[in-house]
Amino acid sequence: MAYSHTNSKGRTYYLHSRETTLKNGGTQTIYYFGKEAKEGAIDAVPAGYVVSESRNGLPVLKKG
Numbered sequence: 001m002a003y004s005h006t007n008s009k010g011r012t013y014y015l016h017s018r019e020t021t022l023k024n025g026g027t028q029t030i031y032y033f034g035k036e037a038k039e040g041a042i043d044a045v046p047a048g049y050v051v052s053e054s055r056n057g058l059p060v061l062k063k064g
Contacts, residue, residue, distance in 0.1 A: 001043060002014045002015065002016075002037040002041035002042065002043065003015040003041075003042060003043055003044055003045060004037075005033065005051050005059045007053055007057045007058070007059055008053060008057055009057045011035070011057070012035075013033035013034065013035060013058075013059050014033065014034055014035075014036065014037040014038075014041050015031065015032075015033055015041065015042055015045065015061075016031070016032050016033070016034055016038065016040040016041050016042065017029055017030065017031050017032075017040055017042050017046075018030050018032075018040050031046065031049070031061050033058065033059045033060070045061065046061070048063055048064070049061045049062065049063060049064065050062055050063075050064040
């Protein structure tokens with residue numbers, strides 16, 4: 001089951017991750033929230049990150 005976060009406005013978002021290739025050839029994992037659980041949805045917040053909300057209510061991951 002995908003990790004979900006309900007924001008202060010009552011909307012539920014699901015955490016996803018994706019591997020992307022950088023210009024220098026390296027890879028980086030990108031984390032993002034979506035309104036639906038789709039391919040790439042993950043079950044838990046990665047170690048070292050916490051969920052926070054932006055001013056407009058969108059959930060974001062912060063190192064912490």
